[in-house]
Amino acid sequence: MDGATKYSAQSHIMILSSGNTRPLQTKRITPVVRAMEVDISLSPRVNSVKPSKTVAITDQATALVQAGVPVIRLAAGEPDFDTPTVIAEAGMNAIREGYTRYTPNAGTLELRSAICKKLKEENGISYTPDQILVSNGAKQSILQAVLAVCSPGDEVIIPAPFWVSYPEMARLADATPVILPTSISEDFLLDPKLLESKLSEKSRLLIICSPSNPTGSVYPRKLLEQIAQVVARHPRLLVLSDEIYEHIIYAPATHTSFASLPGMWERTLTVNGFSKAFAMTGWRLGYLAGPKHFVAACGKIQSQATSGASSISQKAGVAALGMGYAGGEAVATMVKAFKKRRDYLVQTFGALEGVKISVPQGAFYLFLDFSSYYGTEAEGFGMIKDSESLCRYLLDKGQAAVVPGDAFGDDTCIRISYAASLSTLQAAADKIKDALISLRRAVPV
Numbered sequence: 001m002d003g004a005t006k007y008s009a010q011s012h013i014m015i016l017s018s019g020n021t022r023p024l025q026t027k028r029i030t031p032v033v034r035a036m037e038v039d040i041s042l043s044p045r046v047n048s049v050k051p052s053k054t055v056a057i058t059d060q061a062t063a064l065v066q067a068g069v070p071v072i073r074l075a076a077g078e079p080d081f082d083t084p085t086v087i088a089e090a091g092m093n094a095i096r097e098g099y100t101r102y103t104p105n106a107g108t109l110e111l112r113s114a115i116c117k118k119l120k121e122e123n124g125i126s127y128t129p130d131q132i133l134v135s136n137g138a139k140q141s142i143l144q145a146v147l148a149v150c151s152p153g154d155e156v157i158i159p160a161p162f163w164v165s166y167p168e169m170a171r172l173a174d175a176t177p178v179i180l181p182t183s184i185s186e187d188f189l190l191d192p193k194l195l196e197s198k199l200s201e202k203s204r205l206l207i208i209c210s211p212s213n214p215t216g217s218v219y220p221r222k223l224l225e226q227i228a229q230v231v232a233r234h235p236r237l238l239v240l241s242d243e244i245y246e247h248i249i250y251a252p253a254t255h256t257s258f259a260s261l262p263g264m265w266e267r268t269l270t271v272n273g274f275s276k277a278f279a280m281t282g283w284r285l286g287y288l289a290g291p292k293h294f295v296a297a298c299g300k301i302q303s304q305a306t307s308g309a310s311s312i313s314q315k316a317g318v319a320a321l322g323m324g325y326a327g328g329e330a331v332a333t334m335v336k337a338f339k340k341r342r343d344y345l346v347q348t349f350g351a352l353e354g355v356k357i358s359v360p361q362g363a364f365y366l367f368l369d370f371s372s373y374y375g376t377e378a379e380g381f382g383m384i385k386d387s388e389s390l391c392r393y394l395l396d397k398g399q400a401a402v403v404p405g406d407a408f409g410d411d412t413c414i415r416i417s418y419a420a421s422l423s424t425l426q427a428a429a430d431k432i433k434d435a436l437i438s439l440r441r442a443v444p445v
């Protein structure tokens with residue numbers, strides 16, 4: 001019976017005897033529907049999660065585009081390239097061949113075996129298929145890992161600038177995010193001494209993202225070794241190594257998997273996926289590799305939440321891993337294009353007064369310090385007081401959508417995604433420069 005419905009006549013009265021129920025009378029009744037107030041309260045868990053500022057700016061950009069304003073969108077975290085043909089073909093063949101049913105929760109043995117081979121050959125880490133959990137994107141892999149290992153009150157150590165979801169995932173697990181600042185002059189890399197000073201009995205998980213979203217920083221092996229030495233002194237501490245951008249890296253930088261460092265395999269949860277390097281954001285495919293005990297716990301969560309990833313995407317994933325070392329020619333071509341764009345933007349913004357840059361060594365983002373423009377007044381707009389107002393101004397005046405650094409835990413910067421063609425980036429850079437120059441003219445600093 002509907003909770004908002006009451007019956008006007010005595011009806012549906014049941015005789016309850018020896019377990020039998022039957023209607024006492026069958027006369028027609030008229031329901032009186034009363035509006036009942038709905039309890040709209042939400043779980044404290046949801047209330048603790050912050051809404052995304054990236055979504056707010058993206059929504060504003062979309063509204064402008066719909067209104068006919070030619071906004072250039074550089075806020076997205078996805079490659080502008082199409083999925084390589086051999087991968088797409090594998091997906092289409094999977095459908096044609098009827099490979100469209102549930103797969104095992106952890107992913108097909110075929111894909112998990114291919115992932116083990118990749119991790120051994122490219123990353124120097126040995127896993128068996130039962131130490132791999134394939135999920136619907138790396139985002140799910142990370143959330144499940146946080147949920148599986150953190151207890152209420154545990155601390156999740158997150159260097160800033162961070163990928164927007166890490167602190168919120170910690171909150172979803174009733175854990176406390178502990179943000180460790182880094183500086184642009186240190187290429188946004190975590191200082192092991194700062195890490196050491198912040199660790200305690202409560203520290204459960206350290207999240208490292210290299211190459212990083214949003215900074216493009218790549219942790220050199222030596223620094224990771226120093227971090228590993230600190231980690232090794234804290235028996236409760238695990239490390240989640242988010243390596244989703246590993247193939248989008250610019251020489252001479254090289255990628256090191258945290259689990260490959262001495263003594264770290266046992267306490268590292270390695271996350272990777274197909275979205276970025278293989279331009280497969282919409283296929284939703286990622287994975288976790290780690291000691292069986294932890295992977296099985298994540299698998300338990302997944303089995304009650306989503307079950308296995310798409311059978312079609314898993315076939316496509318096998319094809320992606322079959323494209324050769326680090327994704328072969330197709331990925332190398334995309335990385336070459338990303339590098340060209342990075343070089344162009346670094347040179348262009350580097351020439352602009354009052355901008356600080358740490359040259360990104362990987363991923364496809366530029367995290368620029370524009371804080372010298374804060375405190376200026378823009379005609380017809382108002383005060384530029386922080387990264388959010390600067391981004392709104394750039395959208396208004398420059399018609400370029402970029403993301404405030406505040407969303408990533410660093411209000412001095414803004415993030416520009418260069419997952420767009422060189423000509424688009426040139427047009428955007430011109431508009432951003434003009435908008436900034438007119439700010440400079442307004443109030444000399």
Ligand SMILES: Cc1ncc(COP(=O)(O)O)c(C=O)c1O
Nearest residue numbers: 077137138139163213273275286
């Ligand atoms: C650092 C980082 N980790 C994980 C993800 C999740 O990727 P996906 O769920 O598409 O595999 C993203 C996506 O933006 C990311 O930037």
